[in-house]
Amino acid sequence: MEKFFVSVDSVIFAYHERQLFIPLFKRRSVSPSEPFPGHWSLAGGPILPGEDFEQACRRKLEEDLGLDIEYLEQLYTFGAPDRDPRERAISVAYFALIRWPRQELSAGADTSDTRWFEVRSLPEGPYAFDHQLIIAAALQRLRAKVQYQPVGLNLLAEEFSVADLMALYHALLERELDKRNFVKKLLSFSLLVPTRKFQGPKGRPTQLYQFDRAVYQALQHEGFSIGS
């Protein structure tokens, strides 16, 4: 009976100024045995004894980024026999949604560089292990998810405008949405609760909203669609 190395890796999404970002870590070559020095990689690492997968993800993200996770969902488990050049290793991948952090991110112990990449201009490479594959799977999942579930509670600030929310959908779906139909739909579910008006640097003030948590949760289970 075989034993394998098991680690968790997380694809993290954060939303800022109407763009969607993923943080990637540039691996340092701390020891000669660490593979893929200088390659881009996800936040992740081994699971401690007694820890379950989610705890391991949260611990790693706290260690590497000093971040609390809003939402965590198991994505897929990657286990191609040759995915780690050293020996057989499997990765339980998660995808995480977070609020854009206020302060600068702390660099992790085994990384020399953390950078945020807009999802439509991810680096070409090189990527450590099969992390490029994992990122692609996470993006695909989030794109699918946005079509039949509410998304945004764990990415947007507490208060947000309809335009913010719509830009999130736009970033993911890469197609134009109709402003009027979009608002109409959301209001028809009473998913949005108006809070106050906010005057930006330019233009007419915008109405801010919060999600109605109960409705949000209900729609997560029942599903809905946003349409045009």
Add this chain to the structure above:
Amino acid sequence: MEKFFVSVDSVIFAYHERQLFIPLFKRRSVSPSEPFPGHWSLAGGPILPGEDFEQACRRKLEEDLGLDIEYLEQLYTFGAPDRDPRERAISVAYFALIRWPRQELSAGADTSDTRWFEVRSLPEGPYAFDHQLIIAAALQRLRAKVQYQPVGLNLLAEEFSVADLMALYHALLERELDKRNFVKKLLSFSLLVPTRKFQGPKGRPTQLYQFDRAVYQALQHEGFSIGS
């Protein structure tokens, strides 16, 4: 860095006489170190070196049931620290769809009893490990899947009647479907290709169909819904 036992476990679905079945194995107590003797368990076991998860699933199902798998999809990875009483072990769970086998099933090496259970009357227990949880997750996934993707190609015989297909949906969704609307929808996609008429023991002969593979595949990706 920790190493864990890694195994695959498959929840298998097969459709026969308008009912949906899952095979379960009654564990023998071959050696005193094997846990859960006499408990119901899924087909599964360790992964061999050099084998990926899917290969391991297929090998196990061939060994245990002498079956070829039509469709295999990764379901979820279970890794609660206490799920195996012996030591830390994780299970990469798959769900499999197969055509109802013509001949009797062979009993596996480490099982004393294989039984097919209709999904609505699964045994109360006891189940080995967290296999009850895994089965519940698989059923939930198949129920969700049936709502937005075509299902049936890998469960039904090559030729089938609309009533067969509808009964499959009925078994999963546990609600009544409208015969007329059901046919109308499927024909509108040209998902069904008529083949020949079949005279059962009673009643009017029924029109048999095959799936149009190209349309089936397209709908798997695009998604669709069946409605009432």
Add this chain to the structure above:
DNA sequence: TCAAAAGTGTTATATGTACACCCATGC
């Protein structure tokens, strides 16, 4: 008064849903 961003309704089309009777066969 201009530029910037936000807000707002109506109509046509497509889709979904409800509903009941006749048909072909074997016995």
Add this chain to the structure above:
DNA sequence: GCATGGGTGTACATATAACACTTTTGA
């Protein structure tokens, strides 16, 4: 001729999609 299972169409309700101009503000 009757019991069994299979087949079929229409009318109504709801949901989606397309579409452009006016409002509020700061500079």
